[in-house]
Amino acid sequence: MKAKKSIVLTMLVAALCVSMFSTSVQASVSNREADDMKLYISALGTRKTVGHFTDVSEDDWFAQSVQWAVENSITVGTSGTTFSPNETCTNAQILTFLWRAIGSPEVYISNPFTDLKSSDYFYKPALWAYRNGLVTGKVFGGDTPCTRASTVSFLWRLAGQPLQGRNPFFDISSSADYAQAVMWAVEQGITSGTSATTFSPSIICTRGHIVTFLYRFMQFKPQERWENFLSSKSYLNFLSDNSLNPNLYEYSIFDINNDGTLELLMQQTEYHDGWYQTFVFSYCNCNIIKVYSCYGYGSFRYSPNHNAIIVSPEIRPNAYAGSYSFYQLSENHFDWLFSVGSDELQSFYRNESETLYISDETRSEYFYDAVRFEWRSVYPSI
Numbered sequence: 001m002k003a004k005k006s007i008v009l010t011m012l013v014a015a016l017c018v019s020m021f022s023t024s025v026q027a028s029v030s031n032r033e034a035d036d037m038k039l040y041i042s043a044l045g046t047r048k049t050v051g052h053f054t055d056v057s058e059d060d061w062f063a064q065s066v067q068w069a070v071e072n073s074i075t076v077g078t079s080g081t082t083f084s085p086n087e088t089c090t091n092a093q094i095l096t097f098l099w100r101a102i103g104s105p106e107v108y109i110s111n112p113f114t115d116l117k118s119s120d121y122f123y124k125p126a127l128w129a130y131r132n133g134l135v136t137g138k139v140f141g142g143d144t145p146c147t148r149a150s151t152v153s154f155l156w157r158l159a160g161q162p163l164q165g166r167n168p169f170f171d172i173s174s175s176a177d178y179a180q181a182v183m184w185a186v187e188q189g190i191t192s193g194t195s196a197t198t199f200s201p202s203i204i205c206t207r208g209h210i211v212t213f214l215y216r217f218m219q220f221k222p223q224e225r226w227e228n229f230l231s232s233k234s235y236l237n238f239l240s241d242n243s244l245n246p247n248l249y250e251y252s253i254f255d256i257n258n259d260g261t262l263e264l265l266m267q268q269t270e271y272h273d274g275w276y277q278t279f280v281f282s283y284c285n286c287n288i289i290k291v292y293s294c295y296g297y298g299s300f301r302y303s304p305n306h307n308a309i310i311v312s313p314e315i316r317p318n319a320y321a322g323s324y325s326f327y328q329l330s331e332n333h334f335d336w337l338f339s340v341g342s343d344e345l346q347s348f349y350r351n352e353s354e355t356l357y358i359s360d361e362t363r364s365e366y367f368y369d370a371v372r373f374e375w376r377s378v379y380p381s382i
Helices: 004-046 063-071 091-101 123-131 150-160 179-188 207-219 222-229 234-240
Strands: 249-254 263-268 276-284 289-295 302-304 308-311 320-323 324-330 333-339 345-349 354-362 365-369
Touching: 063 207, 091 123, 091 150, 091 207, 091 263, 150 179, 150 207
Parallel strands: none
Antiparallel strands: 249 263, 263 276, 276 289, 302 308, 308 324, 320 345, 324 333, 345 354, 354 365
16 A cells, blocks of 8 residues: 555656656746747847848849839839738739839720730739730730740840840850840840859749849930930841831930930931931830931031921032021921921021021021030941
8 A cells, every 4th residue: 555655656756857858848948938028029129121021132133233223213112011022923913013113004905915904003014014015915924933035035125125145044045035135134144144154044033033133124224225225126127117228327315305205317328319317216115116217418406496397408618508507306296397498498507506507598607506416336236
């Protein structure tokens, strides 16, 4: 009997010890968790975040891009306090971001897609993307994850499909429809390869990747946009459609209506069938538009007095030629202002300040400030 009582007592003491040890361990774990939480909260207090996002630190490689995207209303967070930079980005999202980045232009075309509804948040961006040749076909595929290849392809098409040279990547076939886009994006510093010899075109992009690509793309200067156009398939198609010889043209880039957007002026360097041919291109809602073309005897000049282009005959001392017409650029077309002179007209620049002197057969005299454009070869890189 005493032996049984001793055994029971021993078991009770052992159970009590185990319970006390367990309580001590739990208390220890709870104390550690509390200490860890205090450290985490303390770290949050000292960690510099971007905007109101707790998941974007100033030290993150995409921090500047996220801040730019939010400040310019290109995108917002996935919640009031998170941006979710590592979340997968879809085609609908990147094209919506891009549409917003260039000013959310309105596009008035019929819906070409079988999987797109007017209630979709990306409805207008999808129509815009179709109108500008970024996407084709009858299926939009808005929920399709956006790959590195498709991302650079969207941006490359928007830039005018510039032609590029050497391919340094083993995983990019020269015959791939995105090969030129990849080489262009790397050349422009929009992205780089995943190694020195690989681009990894099929890797899915995250929200952090996409806003970074867009941020770098939108840093292009307007002049670079025209330089890209002049080495693009779009320019080659323009020459071919109009049966133009590229070796006969030179170009100048100038803001001819003082609205902050540069225009592209082109003129022939020598007579063709007895005429000079001239063109003016503008950039409107992400579209390159030919706003003016004519056959004439001479060159363009710029009139600061009238903020206008002077489409002029060949300028040389005591030259007889036709009238001078003054045009002003209004959005995507030229408005004629007035013309001076007639078929019996004398003109020359009377001094170094580029003042244009015009005298016609009625003995009327006109003086206009006229600025020469800086012309460069238009076809050096194709």
